[in-house]
Ligand SMILES: NC(=O)C1=CN([C@@H]2O[C@H](COP(=O)(O)OP(=O)(O)OC[C@H]3O[C@@H](n4cnc5c(N)ncnc54)[C@H](OP(=O)(O)O)[C@@H]3O)[C@@H](O)[C@H]2O)C=CC1
Ligand SMILES: Nc1nc2c(ncn2[C@@H]2O[C@H](COP(=O)(O)O)[C@@H](O)[C@H]2O)c(=O)[nH]1
Protein backbone atom coordinates (compact mmCIF):
# COMPACT_ATOMS: atom_id res chain seq x y z
CA UNK A 1 0.00 0.00 0.00
CA UNK A 2 1.20 3.51 -0.73
CA UNK A 3 -0.06 6.89 0.36
CA UNK A 4 -0.95 9.19 -2.52
CA UNK A 5 1.04 12.07 -1.21
CA UNK A 6 4.15 12.01 0.94
CA UNK A 7 4.20 11.09 4.59
CA UNK A 8 1.70 11.87 7.33
CA UNK A 9 2.12 12.40 11.02
CA UNK A 10 -1.24 11.65 12.58
CA UNK A 11 -2.69 8.21 13.16
CA UNK A 12 -5.66 7.57 10.91
CA UNK A 13 -8.82 5.54 10.94
CA UNK A 14 -11.01 4.23 8.13
CA UNK A 15 -13.09 7.39 7.69
CA UNK A 16 -9.91 9.47 7.31
CA UNK A 17 -8.82 7.71 4.14
CA UNK A 18 -9.97 6.68 0.67
CA UNK A 19 -8.70 4.48 -2.16
CA UNK A 20 -7.62 5.85 -5.51
CA UNK A 21 -8.30 3.88 -8.71
CA UNK A 22 -5.33 2.60 -10.72
CA UNK A 23 -5.02 1.12 -14.19
CA UNK A 24 -6.41 -2.42 -14.16
CA UNK A 25 -6.26 -5.46 -16.43
CA UNK A 26 -8.98 -7.30 -14.55
CA UNK A 27 -11.99 -7.85 -16.78
CA UNK A 28 -14.56 -8.82 -14.18
CA UNK A 29 -15.12 -8.37 -10.47
CA UNK A 30 -15.88 -12.08 -10.36
CA UNK A 31 -12.30 -12.83 -11.47
CA UNK A 32 -11.04 -11.64 -8.08
CA UNK A 33 -10.02 -14.05 -5.31
CA UNK A 34 -10.82 -12.83 -1.81
CA UNK A 35 -9.14 -15.77 -0.04
CA UNK A 36 -7.06 -14.47 2.88
CA UNK A 37 -4.26 -17.09 2.65
CA UNK A 38 -3.62 -16.84 6.38
CA UNK A 39 -3.69 -20.58 6.92
CA UNK A 40 -7.24 -20.66 8.26
CA UNK A 41 -8.83 -22.17 5.14
CA UNK A 42 -11.27 -19.27 4.80
CA UNK A 43 -12.09 -18.21 1.23
CA UNK A 44 -13.34 -14.71 2.07
CA UNK A 45 -11.60 -12.29 4.45
CA UNK A 46 -14.44 -12.05 6.94
CA UNK A 47 -14.41 -13.34 10.51
CA UNK A 48 -17.31 -13.04 12.96
CA UNK A 49 -16.13 -11.78 16.34
CA UNK A 50 -16.08 -13.90 19.48
CA UNK A 51 -18.89 -11.97 21.12
CA UNK A 52 -21.75 -13.68 22.97
CA UNK A 53 -24.40 -11.75 21.04
CA UNK A 54 -22.70 -12.21 17.65
CA UNK A 55 -21.32 -15.68 17.03
CA UNK A 56 -23.29 -18.78 17.89
CA UNK A 57 -23.22 -22.07 16.01
CA UNK A 58 -25.82 -21.05 13.41
CA UNK A 59 -23.99 -17.87 12.44
CA UNK A 60 -20.67 -19.74 12.34
CA UNK A 61 -22.09 -22.44 10.05
CA UNK A 62 -23.79 -19.92 7.75
CA UNK A 63 -20.60 -17.90 7.46
CA UNK A 64 -18.41 -20.96 6.77
CA UNK A 65 -20.81 -22.06 4.05
CA UNK A 66 -19.87 -18.84 2.27
CA UNK A 67 -16.17 -19.09 3.04
CA UNK A 68 -15.90 -17.01 6.22
CA UNK A 69 -15.05 -18.01 9.75
CA UNK A 70 -17.03 -17.59 12.97
CA UNK A 71 -15.22 -17.50 16.32
CA UNK A 72 -17.29 -19.01 19.13
CA UNK A 73 -16.78 -16.90 22.28
CA UNK A 74 -14.73 -17.92 25.31
CA UNK A 75 -17.70 -17.24 27.61
CA UNK A 76 -19.47 -20.40 26.43
CA UNK A 77 -18.94 -23.29 28.85
CA UNK A 78 -16.50 -25.87 27.57
CA UNK A 79 -19.17 -28.53 27.09
CA UNK A 80 -21.34 -26.02 25.16
CA UNK A 81 -18.36 -25.09 22.99
CA UNK A 82 -17.72 -28.76 22.36
CA UNK A 83 -21.36 -29.27 21.35
CA UNK A 84 -21.37 -26.13 19.19
CA UNK A 85 -18.22 -27.15 17.30
CA UNK A 86 -19.60 -30.64 16.66
CA UNK A 87 -22.96 -29.12 15.58
CA UNK A 88 -21.27 -26.88 13.01
CA UNK A 89 -19.31 -29.87 11.70
CA UNK A 90 -22.53 -31.84 11.29
CA UNK A 91 -24.28 -29.20 9.14
CA UNK A 92 -24.75 -29.54 5.41
CA UNK A 93 -22.16 -27.69 3.34
CA UNK A 94 -24.51 -27.25 0.36
CA UNK A 95 -27.80 -26.40 2.03
CA UNK A 96 -28.98 -24.08 4.79
CA UNK A 97 -29.70 -25.36 8.27
CA UNK A 98 -33.50 -25.49 8.66
CA UNK A 99 -35.42 -23.43 11.19
CA UNK A 100 -37.35 -26.34 12.67
CA UNK A 101 -40.72 -26.06 14.42
CA UNK A 102 -43.52 -28.34 15.56
CA UNK A 103 -47.02 -27.93 14.05
CA UNK A 104 -48.45 -26.61 17.32
CA UNK A 105 -45.92 -23.77 17.64
CA UNK A 106 -47.45 -20.36 17.01
CA UNK A 107 -46.69 -17.71 14.43
CA UNK A 108 -45.63 -15.41 17.28
CA UNK A 109 -43.04 -17.95 18.44
CA UNK A 110 -41.69 -18.37 14.92
CA UNK A 111 -41.37 -14.60 14.52
CA UNK A 112 -38.93 -14.41 17.44
CA UNK A 113 -36.54 -16.48 15.34
CA UNK A 114 -37.31 -15.54 11.76
CA UNK A 115 -38.76 -12.31 10.35
CA UNK A 116 -41.38 -12.40 7.60
CA UNK A 117 -38.94 -11.93 4.71
CA UNK A 118 -38.41 -13.47 1.29
CA UNK A 119 -35.92 -16.31 0.82
CA UNK A 120 -36.36 -17.74 4.32
CA UNK A 121 -38.73 -20.34 5.64
CA UNK A 122 -39.74 -22.70 8.39
CA UNK A 123 -39.65 -26.47 8.30
CA UNK A 124 -42.32 -28.36 10.23
CA UNK A 125 -41.72 -31.79 11.70
CA UNK A 126 -44.38 -33.70 13.61
CA UNK A 127 -43.80 -34.88 17.18
CA UNK A 128 -42.62 -38.24 15.88
CA UNK A 129 -40.10 -36.51 13.60
CA UNK A 130 -42.07 -36.86 10.36
CA UNK A 131 -41.55 -34.01 7.93
CA UNK A 132 -44.96 -32.45 7.33
CA UNK A 133 -44.15 -29.37 5.27
CA UNK A 134 -42.59 -25.96 5.08
CA UNK A 135 -43.83 -22.39 5.22
CA UNK A 136 -42.16 -19.48 3.44
CA UNK A 137 -41.36 -16.87 6.09
CA UNK A 138 -43.27 -14.20 4.15
CA UNK A 139 -46.48 -16.14 4.88
CA UNK A 140 -46.05 -15.25 8.57
CA UNK A 141 -46.72 -11.58 7.77
CA UNK A 142 -50.37 -12.21 7.00
CA UNK A 143 -51.09 -14.79 9.73
CA UNK A 144 -52.50 -14.07 13.18
CA UNK A 145 -49.89 -14.20 15.97
CA UNK A 146 -51.66 -17.04 17.79
CA UNK A 147 -52.22 -19.13 14.65
CA UNK A 148 -50.61 -22.60 14.80
CA UNK A 149 -47.93 -23.17 12.19
CA UNK A 150 -49.47 -26.55 11.35
CA UNK A 151 -52.69 -24.79 10.31
CA UNK A 152 -50.78 -22.70 7.75
CA UNK A 153 -49.66 -25.77 5.84
CA UNK A 154 -51.60 -26.54 2.71
CA UNK A 155 -50.98 -27.69 -0.82
CA UNK A 156 -48.26 -30.12 -1.91
CA UNK A 157 -44.94 -30.38 -0.08
CA UNK A 158 -42.53 -27.88 -1.61
CA UNK A 159 -39.40 -29.95 -1.47
CA UNK A 160 -36.67 -30.91 -3.90
CA UNK A 161 -34.72 -34.13 -3.76
CA UNK A 162 -30.98 -33.70 -3.33
CA UNK A 163 -30.51 -36.63 -5.71
CA UNK A 164 -32.11 -34.61 -8.52
CA UNK A 165 -29.74 -31.65 -8.03
CA UNK A 166 -26.29 -31.91 -9.60
CA UNK A 167 -25.17 -28.31 -9.19
CA UNK A 168 -26.27 -25.04 -7.58
CA UNK A 169 -27.08 -23.71 -11.04
CA UNK A 170 -29.44 -26.66 -11.61
CA UNK A 171 -31.04 -26.05 -8.23
CA UNK A 172 -31.61 -22.42 -9.17
CA UNK A 173 -33.21 -23.39 -12.49
CA UNK A 174 -35.34 -26.07 -10.80
CA UNK A 175 -36.65 -23.50 -8.33
CA UNK A 176 -37.46 -21.04 -11.10
CA UNK A 177 -39.25 -23.79 -13.06
CA UNK A 178 -41.27 -24.77 -9.97
CA UNK A 179 -41.92 -21.10 -9.10
CA UNK A 180 -40.32 -21.61 -5.70
CA UNK A 181 -38.38 -19.03 -3.74
CA UNK A 182 -37.76 -21.36 -0.79
CA UNK A 183 -37.75 -25.15 -0.60
CA UNK A 184 -36.76 -27.97 1.68
CA UNK A 185 -34.17 -30.37 0.35
CA UNK A 186 -34.77 -34.02 1.12
CA UNK A 187 -32.73 -37.16 0.75
CA UNK A 188 -34.04 -40.67 1.44
CA UNK A 189 -37.21 -39.06 2.82
CA UNK A 190 -35.34 -36.94 5.35
CA UNK A 191 -34.89 -33.16 5.32
CA UNK A 192 -31.18 -32.40 4.94
CA UNK A 193 -31.49 -28.65 4.56
CA UNK A 194 -33.31 -25.77 2.95
CA UNK A 195 -32.54 -23.66 -0.07
CA UNK A 196 -33.61 -20.31 -1.46
CA UNK A 197 -33.05 -19.07 -4.99
CA UNK A 198 -30.55 -16.56 -3.63
CA UNK A 199 -28.84 -19.37 -1.72
CA UNK A 200 -28.46 -21.39 -4.93
CA UNK A 201 -27.06 -18.31 -6.69
CA UNK A 202 -24.62 -17.71 -3.83
CA UNK A 203 -23.36 -21.27 -4.09
CA UNK A 204 -22.22 -20.49 -7.65
CA UNK A 205 -20.17 -17.53 -6.40
CA UNK A 206 -18.81 -18.39 -2.95
CA UNK A 207 -16.63 -21.32 -2.00
CA UNK A 208 -17.29 -22.84 1.43
CA UNK A 209 -14.56 -22.97 4.08
CA UNK A 210 -14.22 -26.69 4.71
CA UNK A 211 -11.75 -28.86 6.63
CA UNK A 212 -9.84 -31.88 5.34
CA UNK A 213 -12.95 -34.02 5.86
CA UNK A 214 -15.15 -31.65 3.84
CA UNK A 215 -16.92 -30.29 6.94
CA UNK A 216 -17.57 -26.61 7.66
CA UNK A 217 -14.76 -24.82 9.46
CA UNK A 218 -15.19 -23.09 12.80
CA UNK A 219 -12.95 -21.22 15.24
CA UNK A 220 -13.25 -20.83 19.00
CA UNK A 221 -11.79 -18.44 21.54
CA UNK A 222 -10.12 -19.02 24.91
CA UNK A 223 -9.19 -16.41 27.51
CA UNK A 224 -5.72 -16.26 29.05
CA UNK A 225 -6.57 -17.38 32.57
CA UNK A 226 -6.65 -20.94 33.88
CA UNK A 227 -5.21 -23.92 32.02
CA UNK A 228 -5.25 -22.45 28.53
CA UNK A 229 -3.49 -25.42 26.90
CA UNK A 230 -5.99 -27.87 28.40
CA UNK A 231 -8.93 -25.83 27.08
CA UNK A 232 -7.30 -25.56 23.66
CA UNK A 233 -6.70 -29.32 23.62
CA UNK A 234 -10.36 -29.97 24.45
CA UNK A 235 -11.46 -27.67 21.61
CA UNK A 236 -9.08 -29.42 19.23
CA UNK A 237 -10.59 -32.76 20.24
CA UNK A 238 -14.05 -31.41 19.38
CA UNK A 239 -12.74 -30.56 15.90
CA UNK A 240 -12.10 -26.82 16.06
CA UNK A 241 -10.11 -25.49 13.10
CA UNK A 242 -8.62 -22.27 14.49
CA UNK A 243 -7.82 -21.26 18.09
CA UNK A 244 -8.18 -17.64 19.17
CA UNK A 245 -6.46 -16.51 22.39
CA UNK A 246 -8.16 -13.30 23.31
CA UNK A 247 -7.84 -10.62 25.93
CA UNK A 248 -8.25 -6.85 25.98
CA UNK A 249 -4.55 -6.16 26.58
CA UNK A 250 -2.89 -8.78 24.43
CA UNK A 251 0.61 -7.39 24.90
CA UNK A 252 1.08 -8.82 28.40
CA UNK A 253 3.22 -11.60 29.86
CA UNK A 254 0.21 -13.78 30.62
CA UNK A 255 -0.69 -13.77 26.92
CA UNK A 256 2.84 -14.67 25.87
CA UNK A 257 2.78 -17.59 28.33
CA UNK A 258 -0.65 -18.68 27.11
CA UNK A 259 0.50 -18.74 23.48
CA UNK A 260 3.63 -20.69 24.40
CA UNK A 261 1.61 -23.26 26.32
CA UNK A 262 -0.76 -23.80 23.39
CA UNK A 263 2.12 -23.93 20.94
CA UNK A 264 3.84 -26.53 23.12
CA UNK A 265 0.67 -28.62 23.19
CA UNK A 266 1.38 -29.37 19.50
CA UNK A 267 -2.19 -29.17 18.29
CA UNK A 268 -1.25 -28.24 14.70
CA UNK A 269 -3.92 -25.56 14.52
CA UNK A 270 -3.48 -21.91 13.55
CA UNK A 271 -3.15 -19.79 16.70
CA UNK A 272 -4.67 -16.31 16.64
CA UNK A 273 -3.77 -13.99 19.53
CA UNK A 274 -4.55 -10.42 20.53
CA UNK A 275 -5.40 -7.69 20.84
CA UNK A 276 -2.46 -5.42 20.15
CA UNK A 277 -1.90 -2.25 18.11
CA UNK A 278 1.89 -1.95 17.89
CA UNK A 279 4.76 -3.60 16.03
CA UNK A 280 6.28 -4.64 19.39
CA UNK A 281 3.04 -6.36 20.33
CA UNK A 282 3.09 -8.29 17.06
CA UNK A 283 6.74 -9.26 17.52
CA UNK A 284 6.20 -10.63 21.03
CA UNK A 285 3.09 -12.62 20.22
CA UNK A 286 4.48 -13.95 16.94
CA UNK A 287 7.74 -14.98 18.61
CA UNK A 288 5.71 -16.79 21.28
CA UNK A 289 4.04 -18.83 18.53
CA UNK A 290 1.00 -16.93 17.26
CA UNK A 291 0.36 -17.31 13.53
CA UNK A 292 -2.18 -14.52 13.32
CA UNK A 293 -2.30 -11.39 15.44
CA UNK A 294 -5.63 -9.77 16.24
CA UNK A 295 -5.33 -5.99 16.00
CA UNK A 296 -7.56 -3.32 17.47
CA UNK A 297 -7.86 -1.62 20.83
CA UNK A 298 -10.87 0.59 21.20
CA UNK A 299 -12.47 0.71 17.72
CA UNK A 300 -15.29 -1.72 18.56
CA UNK A 301 -18.86 -0.44 18.50
CA UNK A 302 -19.49 -1.80 22.04
CA UNK A 303 -16.14 -0.62 23.34
CA UNK A 304 -15.59 2.17 25.87
CA UNK A 305 -11.87 1.49 26.40
CA UNK A 306 -10.71 4.69 24.73
CA UNK A 307 -13.06 6.85 26.78
CA UNK A 308 -12.29 5.02 30.03
CA UNK A 309 -8.53 4.73 29.63
CA UNK A 310 -7.46 6.87 26.65
CA UNK A 311 -5.76 3.72 25.39
CA UNK A 312 -6.09 2.50 21.83
CA UNK A 313 -5.10 3.59 18.39
CA UNK A 314 -6.99 4.71 15.28
CA UNK A 315 -7.53 1.45 13.47
CA UNK A 316 -6.22 2.14 9.97
CA UNK A 317 -2.77 3.14 11.25
CA UNK A 318 -2.78 0.30 13.78
CA UNK A 319 -3.33 -2.19 10.95
CA UNK A 320 -0.66 -0.65 8.68
CA UNK A 321 2.02 -0.83 11.37
CA UNK A 322 1.12 -4.25 12.72
CA UNK A 323 0.64 -5.85 9.30
CA UNK A 324 4.11 -4.70 8.26
CA UNK A 325 5.54 -6.15 11.47
CA UNK A 326 3.63 -9.41 11.00
CA UNK A 327 5.13 -9.84 7.54
CA UNK A 328 8.61 -9.60 9.05
CA UNK A 329 7.71 -12.39 11.49
CA UNK A 330 5.96 -14.66 9.01
CA UNK A 331 2.61 -13.93 10.66
CA UNK A 332 -0.67 -12.32 9.56
CA UNK A 333 -3.03 -9.74 10.98
CA UNK A 334 -6.78 -9.72 11.51
CA UNK A 335 -8.21 -6.19 11.74
CA UNK A 336 -10.66 -6.42 14.64
CA UNK A 337 -13.44 -3.90 15.23
CA UNK A 338 -14.89 -0.64 14.00
CA UNK A 339 -16.21 -1.96 10.68
CA UNK A 340 -19.49 -0.33 9.68
CA UNK A 341 -19.40 -0.32 5.89
CA UNK A 342 -17.90 -2.52 3.14
CA UNK A 343 -15.38 0.30 2.54
CA UNK A 344 -13.92 -0.31 6.00
CA UNK A 345 -13.24 -3.94 5.09
CA UNK A 346 -11.55 -2.85 1.85
CA UNK A 347 -9.41 -0.33 3.73
CA UNK A 348 -8.37 -2.85 6.39
CA UNK A 349 -7.23 -5.19 3.61
CA UNK A 350 -5.47 -2.30 1.85
CA UNK A 351 -3.63 -1.61 5.11
CA UNK A 352 -2.34 -5.18 5.06
CA UNK A 353 -4.85 -7.24 7.07
CA UNK A 354 -5.38 -10.82 5.92
CA UNK A 355 -8.91 -10.79 7.27
CA UNK A 356 -11.35 -8.49 8.99
CA UNK A 357 -13.26 -9.23 12.16
CA UNK A 358 -16.82 -7.96 12.45
CA UNK A 359 -18.93 -7.99 15.59
CA UNK A 360 -21.80 -5.59 16.12
CA UNK A 361 -22.78 -5.33 12.45
CA UNK A 362 -23.49 -9.07 12.47
CA UNK A 363 -25.37 -8.90 15.79
CA UNK A 364 -28.41 -7.55 13.95
CA UNK A 365 -28.94 -10.57 11.71
CA UNK A 366 -31.26 -13.55 11.66
CA UNK A 367 -28.38 -15.94 12.37
CA UNK A 368 -27.00 -14.11 15.44
CA UNK A 369 -27.82 -15.84 18.74
CA UNK A 370 -30.38 -13.41 20.22
CA UNK A 371 -34.15 -13.39 19.78
CA UNK A 372 -35.86 -10.86 17.52
CA UNK A 373 -37.53 -7.97 19.30
CA UNK A 374 -39.56 -4.99 18.10
CA UNK A 375 -39.06 -1.41 19.24
CA UNK A 376 -41.97 0.98 19.88
CA UNK A 377 -42.06 1.86 16.16
CA UNK A 378 -42.21 -1.80 15.12
CA UNK A 379 -38.62 -2.05 13.85
CA UNK A 380 -36.91 -5.39 14.41
CA UNK A 381 -33.70 -5.53 16.39
CA UNK A 382 -31.47 -7.82 18.44
CA UNK A 383 -29.70 -6.92 21.64
CA UNK A 384 -25.93 -6.61 21.58
CA UNK A 385 -23.39 -6.04 24.34
CA UNK A 386 -19.64 -5.76 24.80
CA UNK A 387 -17.52 -8.63 26.11
CA UNK A 388 -16.02 -6.34 28.75
CA UNK A 389 -19.36 -4.77 29.69
CA UNK A 390 -20.89 -5.05 33.16
CA UNK A 391 -23.39 -7.53 31.72
CA UNK A 392 -20.70 -9.78 30.24
CA UNK A 393 -18.56 -9.53 33.37
CA UNK A 394 -21.55 -10.46 35.55
CA UNK A 395 -22.34 -13.46 33.36
CA UNK A 396 -18.68 -14.53 33.34
CA UNK A 397 -17.82 -14.05 36.98
CA UNK A 398 -21.23 -14.29 38.67
CA UNK A 399 -20.32 -17.66 40.17
CA UNK A 400 -17.22 -16.25 41.91
CA UNK A 401 -19.23 -14.69 44.73
CA UNK A 402 -20.41 -11.15 45.32
CA UNK A 403 -17.08 -9.68 46.44
CA UNK A 404 -14.99 -11.03 43.54
CA UNK A 405 -17.72 -10.07 41.08
CA UNK A 406 -17.88 -6.52 42.43
CA UNK A 407 -14.08 -6.21 42.02
CA UNK A 408 -14.26 -7.36 38.41
CA UNK A 409 -17.19 -5.07 37.66
CA UNK A 410 -15.11 -2.02 38.60
CA UNK A 411 -13.27 -2.43 35.31
CA UNK A 412 -16.13 -2.61 32.83
CA UNK A 413 -15.00 -1.30 29.42
CA UNK A 414 -18.01 -1.90 27.24
CA UNK A 415 -21.69 -1.19 26.70
CA UNK A 416 -24.10 -3.60 28.39
CA UNK A 417 -27.06 -3.07 26.14
CA UNK A 418 -27.47 -1.79 22.62
CA UNK A 419 -30.07 -2.34 19.92
CA UNK A 420 -28.77 -3.47 16.54
CA UNK A 421 -31.56 -3.13 14.00
CA UNK A 422 -32.07 -5.71 11.30
CA UNK A 423 -31.64 -4.14 7.89
CA UNK A 424 -35.02 -4.87 6.26
CA UNK A 425 -33.23 -5.32 2.91
CA UNK A 426 -30.42 -7.41 4.40
CA UNK A 427 -31.77 -9.32 7.39
CA UNK A 428 -29.41 -12.29 7.03
CA UNK A 429 -25.68 -12.37 7.62
CA UNK A 430 -25.44 -13.72 4.07
CA UNK A 431 -27.07 -10.55 2.76
CA UNK A 432 -24.38 -8.55 4.58
CA UNK A 433 -21.70 -10.84 3.15
CA UNK A 434 -23.07 -10.19 -0.36
CA UNK A 435 -22.82 -6.47 0.30
CA UNK A 436 -19.32 -6.69 1.80
CA UNK A 437 -17.80 -9.07 -0.73
CA UNK A 438 -19.28 -7.27 -3.73
CA UNK A 439 -17.92 -3.96 -2.43
CA UNK A 440 -14.50 -5.46 -1.76
CA UNK A 441 -14.36 -7.32 -5.10
CA UNK A 442 -15.00 -3.99 -6.73
CA UNK A 443 -12.31 -2.26 -4.62
CA UNK A 444 -9.81 -4.88 -5.80
CA UNK A 445 -10.55 -4.25 -9.47
CA UNK A 446 -10.32 -0.46 -8.99
CA UNK A 447 -6.80 -1.13 -7.68
CA UNK A 448 -6.03 -3.64 -10.44
CA UNK A 449 -5.61 -6.43 -7.86
CA UNK A 450 -6.77 -10.01 -8.40
CA UNK A 451 -5.94 -11.28 -4.92
CA UNK A 452 -5.57 -10.08 -1.33
CA UNK A 453 -1.81 -10.17 -1.70
CA UNK A 454 -1.94 -8.01 -4.84
CA UNK A 455 -4.32 -5.64 -3.12
CA UNK A 456 -1.88 -5.24 -0.20
CA UNK A 457 0.69 -4.28 -2.78
CA UNK A 458 -1.27 -2.14 -5.21
CA UNK A 459 -3.69 -0.19 -3.00
CA UNK A 460 -3.15 3.58 -3.13
CA UNK A 461 -4.62 5.56 -0.27
CA UNK A 462 -5.35 9.24 0.18
CA UNK A 463 -6.28 11.21 3.28
CA UNK A 464 -9.53 13.14 3.26
CA UNK A 465 -11.29 15.85 5.23
CA UNK A 466 -14.56 15.26 7.05
CA UNK A 467 -16.25 17.06 4.12
CA UNK A 468 -14.55 14.65 1.71
CA UNK A 469 -15.94 11.71 3.65
CA UNK A 470 -19.39 13.27 3.76
CA UNK A 471 -19.31 13.80 -0.02
CA UNK A 472 -18.97 10.04 -0.49
CA UNK A 473 -22.30 9.29 1.17
CA UNK A 474 -25.53 8.79 -0.77
CA UNK A 475 -28.40 11.23 -0.30
CA UNK A 476 -31.65 9.52 0.76
CA UNK A 477 -33.67 12.79 0.78
CA UNK A 478 -33.17 15.97 -1.19
CA UNK A 479 -31.02 18.90 0.03
N1 LIG B 1 -10.36 -4.98 21.43
C1 LIG B 1 -10.60 -4.21 22.46
O1 LIG B 1 -10.44 -2.99 22.41
C2 LIG B 1 -11.07 -4.79 23.73
C3 LIG B 1 -11.65 -6.03 23.75
N2 LIG B 1 -12.20 -6.54 24.91
C4 LIG B 1 -12.80 -7.87 24.87
O2 LIG B 1 -13.49 -8.16 26.06
C5 LIG B 1 -13.34 -9.54 26.41
C6 LIG B 1 -12.88 -9.66 27.84
O3 LIG B 1 -11.52 -9.39 27.89
P1 LIG B 1 -10.72 -9.04 29.23
O4 LIG B 1 -11.33 -7.88 29.91
O5 LIG B 1 -9.31 -8.92 28.82
O6 LIG B 1 -10.96 -10.27 30.18
P2 LIG B 1 -10.22 -11.68 30.38
O7 LIG B 1 -11.17 -12.56 31.04
O8 LIG B 1 -9.64 -12.13 29.10
O9 LIG B 1 -9.03 -11.40 31.45
C7 LIG B 1 -8.04 -10.49 31.30
C8 LIG B 1 -6.91 -10.82 32.32
O10 LIG B 1 -5.85 -9.89 32.14
C9 LIG B 1 -5.68 -9.09 33.32
N3 LIG B 1 -5.43 -7.72 32.88
C10 LIG B 1 -4.35 -6.96 33.14
N4 LIG B 1 -4.43 -5.76 32.57
C11 LIG B 1 -5.61 -5.73 31.92
C12 LIG B 1 -6.30 -4.76 31.17
N5 LIG B 1 -5.79 -3.55 30.96
N6 LIG B 1 -7.51 -5.05 30.67
C13 LIG B 1 -8.06 -6.26 30.91
N7 LIG B 1 -7.48 -7.23 31.62
C14 LIG B 1 -6.25 -6.97 32.13
C15 LIG B 1 -6.97 -9.27 34.09
O11 LIG B 1 -6.75 -9.17 35.48
P3 LIG B 1 -7.62 -8.11 36.38
O12 LIG B 1 -9.06 -8.29 35.99
O13 LIG B 1 -7.33 -8.51 37.78
O14 LIG B 1 -7.09 -6.76 36.01
C16 LIG B 1 -7.37 -10.69 33.73
O15 LIG B 1 -6.66 -11.61 34.50
C17 LIG B 1 -12.41 -10.12 25.36
O16 LIG B 1 -13.19 -10.74 24.39
C18 LIG B 1 -11.70 -8.91 24.80
O17 LIG B 1 -11.31 -9.08 23.46
C19 LIG B 1 -12.15 -5.83 26.06
C20 LIG B 1 -11.61 -4.58 26.10
C21 LIG B 1 -10.95 -3.99 24.95
N1 LIG C 1 -13.23 -2.43 24.65
C1 LIG C 1 -14.12 -3.36 24.35
N2 LIG C 1 -14.02 -3.99 23.14
C2 LIG C 1 -14.91 -4.94 22.89
C3 LIG C 1 -15.94 -5.27 23.76
N3 LIG C 1 -16.66 -6.25 23.22
C4 LIG C 1 -16.08 -6.53 22.04
N4 LIG C 1 -15.03 -5.73 21.84
C5 LIG C 1 -14.14 -5.68 20.69
O1 LIG C 1 -14.87 -5.21 19.56
C6 LIG C 1 -14.67 -6.11 18.46
C7 LIG C 1 -15.83 -6.06 17.48
O2 LIG C 1 -15.99 -4.75 16.99
P1 LIG C 1 -17.33 -4.25 16.25
O3 LIG C 1 -17.11 -2.80 16.00
O4 LIG C 1 -17.42 -5.03 14.99
O5 LIG C 1 -18.46 -4.53 17.17
C8 LIG C 1 -14.48 -7.44 19.16
O6 LIG C 1 -13.89 -8.41 18.34
C9 LIG C 1 -13.61 -7.05 20.34
O7 LIG C 1 -12.27 -6.91 19.99
C10 LIG C 1 -16.03 -4.57 24.98
O8 LIG C 1 -16.92 -4.79 25.82
N5 LIG C 1 -15.10 -3.62 25.23
Ligand SMILES: [K+]
Nearest residue numbers: 298299300303
Ligand atom coordinates in the same frame (compact mmCIF):
# COMPACT_ATOMS: atom_id res chain seq x y z
K1 LIG D 1 -15.52 2.50 20.28
